[in-house]
Amino acid sequence: MTDFAARLTEIADKVTVALDQLIPAAAGPEADLMRAMRHAGLANGKRIRPFFLLEVGSMFGAPETPLLHAAAALECVHTYSLVHDDLPCMDDDDLRRGQPTVHVAFDEATAVLAGDALLTLAFGVLADENMEVGATVRLHLISKLAEAAGARGMVAGQMIDMLGREHVRDLNTITRMQRMKTGALISYAVEAGAIIGGASEAERHALAGFANDLGLAYQIADDLLDVTGDVAQLGKATGKDDEAGKSTFVTLLGVEGAQQRVRLLAAQAKEHMAIFRNRANILLQSVDYVLDREH
Amino acid sequence: MTDFAARLTEIADKVTVALDQLIPAAAGPEADLMRAMRHAGLANGKRIRPFFLLEVGSMFGAPETPLLHAAAALECVHTYSLVHDDLPCMDDDDLRRGQPTVHVAFDEATAVLAGDALLTLAFGVLADENMEVGATVRLHLISKLAEAAGARGMVAGQMIDMLGREHVRDLNTITRMQRMKTGALISYAVEAGAIIGGASEAERHALAGFANDLGLAYQIADDLLDVTGDVAQLGKATGKDDEAGKSTFVTLLGVEGAQQRVRLLAAQAKEHMAIFRNRANILLQSVDYVLDREH
Numbered sequence: 001m002t003d004f005a006a007r008l009t010e011i012a013d014k015v016t017v018a019l020d021q022l023i024p025a026a027a028g029p030e031a032d033l034m035r036a037m038r039h040a041g042l043a044n045g046k047r048i049r050p051f052f053l054l055e056v057g058s059m060f061g062a063p064e065t066p067l068l069h070a071a072a073a074l075e076c077v078h079t080y081s082l083v084h085d086d087l088p089c090m091d092d093d094d095l096r097r098g099q100p101t102v103h104v105a106f107d108e109a110t111a112v113l114a115g116d117a118l119l120t121l122a123f124g125v126l127a128d129e130n131m132e133v134g135a136t137v138r139l140h141l142i143s144k145l146a147e148a149a150g151a152r153g154m155v156a157g158q159m160i161d162m163l164g165r166e167h168v169r170d171l172n173t174i175t176r177m178q179r180m181k182t183g184a185l186i187s188y189a190v191e192a193g194a195i196i197g198g199a200s201e202a203e204r205h206a207l208a209g210f211a212n213d214l215g216l217a218y219q220i221a222d223d224l225l226d227v228t229g230d231v232a233q234l235g236k237a238t239g240k241d242d243e244a245g246k247s248t249f250v251t252l253l254g255v256e257g258a259q260q261r262v263r264l265l266a267a268q269a270k271e272h273m274a275i276f277r278n279r280a281n282i283l284l285q286s287v288d289y290v291l292d293r294e295h
Numbered sequence: 296m297t298d299f300a301a302r303l304t305e306i307a308d309k310v311t312v313a314l315d316q317l318i319p320a321a322a323g324p325e326a327d328l329m330r331a332m333r334h335a336g337l338a339n340g341k342r343i344r345p346f347f348l349l350e351v352g353s354m355f356g357a358p359e360t361p362l363l364h365a366a367a368a369l370e371c372v373h374t375y376s377l378v379h380d381d382l383p384c385m386d387d388d389d390l391r392r393g394q395p396t397v398h399v400a401f402d403e404a405t406a407v408l409a410g411d412a413l414l415t416l417a418f419g420v421l422a423d424e425n426m427e428v429g430a431t432v433r434l435h436l437i438s439k440l441a442e443a444a445g446a447r448g449m450v451a452g453q454m455i456d457m458l459g460r461e462h463v464r465d466l467n468t469i470t471r472m473q474r475m476k477t478g479a480l481i482s483y484a485v486e487a488g489a490i491i492g493g494a495s496e497a498e499r500h501a502l503a504g505f506a507n508d509l510g511l512a513y514q515i516a517d518d519l520l521d522v523t524g525d526v527a528q529l530g531k532a533t534g535k536d537d538e539a540g541k542s543t544f545v546t547l548l549g550v551e552g553a554q555q556r557v558r559l560l561a562a563q564a565k566e567h568m569a570i571f572r573n574r575a576n577i578l579l580q581s582v583d584y585v586l587d588r589e590h
Contacts, residue, residue, distance in 0.1 A: 024446050029462050030454040033446055084411060089403035108384035109457045112407065116379060116414065117446035123418040124441030127434045135430035139422045142437060146419025151319050151328055151412035159325040162404045167324050 004285035011054050011071070012047035018072040022125055023118075036106045036114035037121075041079050043097040048218075049074050051286065052189035056207060059279050060197025066133035070141055070192050073122040077149050078185055080118035083111050085158060119149075133196060140195050148188040157181025169247050175216065178249075182222070183215035202275070209272040210283070217265035218290050220258050223248040225293070227255065266291050299580035306349050306366070307342035313367040317420055318413075331401045331409035332416075336374045338392040343513075344369050346581065347484035351502060354574050355492025361428035365436055365487045368417040372444050373480055375413035378406050380453060414444075428491060435490050443483040452476025464542050470511065473544075477517075478510035497570070504567040505578070512560035513585050515553050518543040520588070522550065561586050 019041045026034040050071035057067040086093040086101040087108060094104050103111035125131070126142045147153060157180030160168060168174055190211035194204050227250050250258045266287045273280040314336045321329040345366035352362040381388040381396040382403060389399050398406035420426070421437045442448060452475030455463060463469055485506035489499050522545050545553045561582045568575040 028451070028455075029458060029468065030446075030451040033451055033454040037446060080411075084407055087404075087407065089407065109382075110454070112379055112382065112384065113450050113454050113457075116375075116410075117450040119411065119414055120441050120445035120450065123437055124445060127437035127441065135434055139430055139433055142418055142422035146415050146422060150415035150419060151332060155408050155412045155415065156323070156325040156328055159328040159405070159408050160323075162408075163324060173324065 002285055004282050004289055007055065007282050008046070008048075008051050008286075008289075011051045012045070014054075014068055015047050015050040015071050015075055016042055018068050019075060022069075022072055022076075022121065032106055032110055033113055033117060036083075036102050036110045037118055039099070039105055040083050040096075040102050040114060041076065041118060043099055045075070045079075045097055047071075047075060049078055049185055049189040052186065052211070052283075053193045055283055055286070056190050056193025056199075057197045058193075059276065059283070060194070060199055060203075062193070062197040063132065066131050066137070066196050067193065069125055069128070069131045070196060071189075073125040073141075073145070074185065074189055074192065076118045076122040076125070077145065077154075080115040080122075081149075081154060081158070081185075083115040083118070087111055090158070090162065137195060141192055144188060144191055144195070148184040153180050153184035157184065164246060171249075171252055174247060174249060174252065178216060178219040179212070182219045183212065186215035186218065187211040206272045206275050210269050213265045213269035213272065214287060214290060217262045217269065217287075220249040220262050220265070221290055221293060223250045224255065224258055224262070226250070262291060297580055299577050299584055302350065302577050303342070303346050303581075303584075306346045307340070309349075309363055310342050310345040310366050310370055311337055313363050314370060317364075317367055317371075317416065327401055327405055328408055328412060331378075331397050331405045332413055334394070334400055335378050335391075335397050335409060336371065336413060338394055340370070340374075340392055342366075342370060344373055344480055344484040347481065347506070347578075348488045350578055350581070351485050351488025351494075352492045353488075354571065354578070355489070355494055355498075357488070357492040358427065361426050361432070361491050362488065364420055364423070364426045365491060366484075368420040368436075368440070369480065369484055369487065371413045371417035371420070372440065372449075375410040375417075376444075376449060376453070376480075378410040378413070382406055385453070385457065432490060436487055439483060439486055439490070443479040448475050448479035452479065459541060466544075466547055469542060469544060469547065473511060473514040474507070477514045478507065481510035481513065482506040501567045501570050505564050508560045508564035508567065509582060509585060512557045512564065512582075515544040515557050515560070516585055516588060518545045519550065519553055519557070521545070557586060 023037045023041055024034050026038070053071045053074060054067045082096060083102045085091050086096055087103055093101055095101065099105070101111070102114055106114075122145065123142060126138055126145065131138055149155065157177050160173070160177040161181055168177060187208065190207050191204070194207050199207065226248070249261065253261060269287050270284055273284060318332045318336055319329050321333070348366045348369060349359075349362045377391060378397045380386050381391055382398055388396055390396065394400070396406070397409055401409075417440065418437060421433055421440065426433055444450065452472050455468070455472040456476055463472060482503065485502050486499070489502050494502065521543070544556065548556060564582050565579055568579060
């Protein structure tokens with residue numbers, strides 16, 4: 001097992017424990033709301049965003065408590081976006097993280113509400129004193145999360161994705177869509193680690209470049225997996241983009257062209273990290289993981 | 296026009312202007328997202344929550360900028376909850392604030408996303424330096440909003456409401472549901488005004504009692520309007536509760552019993568405000584408005 005793989009597993013486990021403590025226990029006539037939040041939030045995700053947040057923060061010697069809370073908050077936002085994106089009126093997916101999606105396991109209303117509650121919880125976690133970090137840092141984290149996740153970030157990316165084939169046909173639009181839909185939260189993960197770690201301006205700049213390139217590489221790899229991947233390993237449906245007649249990086253660049261783009265972006269991502277020398281070893285390994293991932 | 300009516304109109308106008316500035320302008324392929332946020336957020340609402348927030352804050356001499364920003368954030372949360380509650384999988388309403396609901400004017404996916412973006416925006420507004428209030432106050436406002444709007448507050452109330460007739464049959468459950476579904480944000484409005492205004496412990500306690508009684512009175516009045524109200528004046532459908540076979544304060548207490556309960560709660564609400572003497576005059580008038588409202 002590489003250092004990266006070990007660290008990814010370690011962080012995933014810790015974030016799941018943190019989420020288990022932060023998501024309210026099921027109680028009262030509204031118990032299905034918490035059950036649905038837990039169904040989605042405690043499922044076996046890769047926790048790649050928490051990984052970036054904790055790994056970047058640790059590189060600057062930040063304490064684990066604020067990093068873990070911020071990572072849990074970020075994962076709440078990521079999870080809520082999956083729950084809502086899977087709804088019948090959106091991507092209409094039945095399978096997620098190897099289990100039935102929330103609207104299948106419960107119902108649509110519960111899925112909408114569980115998503116809403118997870119998003120709300122994220123901001124509550126970041127504002128809480130249990131973050132064990134100063135007020136200015138907490139506010140900075142909240143501002144940046146609202147920006148990354150909101151109408152000029154993730155939600156706008158999903159909105160463009162919903163427009164489908166008529167509107168999303170060229171590489172520029174797809175790139176912008178993906179930078180918002182997936183890239184914004186990956187960049188936030190790296191940025192939040194840097195904020196909590198007190199990174200310098202130059203360090204933040206390098207990390208932003210790293211996150212930008214890696215986020216895009218990650219998404220193109222995702223499009224490739226939709227074509228070449230295996231349902232059982234992915235834990236979600238494949239071939240969906242093609243079925244919907246959507247333009248993706250793969251339909252526009254071809255499989256080889258897309259693979260080449262991933263390699264190029266990965267190399268660029270690594271170059272950004274040169275200023276950190278061997279402190280960034282595990283982050284550099286994460287780039288190779290994105291290149292080779294099978295799920 | 297009473298002082299209250301004048302103040303309610305003044306505040307409603309100011310909050311609408313603030314929301315117009317805070318909700319992003321429609322641009323790019325995702326423009327319908329912002330259009331939908333504006334459709335819902337800038338519609339002609341009563342802005343009763345902003346009224347309480349600004350009026351309580353003003354009573355303590357708080358400056359207008361943070362009060363207006365907090366009120367706009369609160370109205371974003373209230374508006375998002377209406378957009379999601381109106382969805383076909385929830386209450387399935389076509390009419391709201393005298394205009395088509397968001398999923399009717401746009402589509403369901405846009406309604407889900409516009410709601411998500413409004414909720415996210417609320418926290419972004421409260422975290423922003425433009426609030427012109429100290430970091431601790433901003434964090435306090437964010438924490439309390441997440442609590443009031445989340446899985447132990449408003450969303451839980453809506454979840455119980457969705458369970459419908461089998462689960463919500465007695466006065467205790469209905470009261471608890473309403474305290475969460477509607478009461479939590481009304482209490483937050485009053486609390487946020489007190490936080491920004493720097494109210495004392497005793498003052499906050501009195502205000503919390505006021506908000507609690509008034510919020511419940513407001514909801515019972517709402518149930519009464521569902522039975523006795525006029526669609527054109529309300530700007531939303533009536534008779535929905537009866538149609539759905541739901542238990543409400545009116546079905547359990549009868550029209551007269553419900554009216555009596557409203558009067559009792561209103562009187563109690565006023566008693567809580569005795570410590571403020573004539574500084575609370577406009578707030579006291581707001582209680583009479585709740586008693587007599589026709590929409």
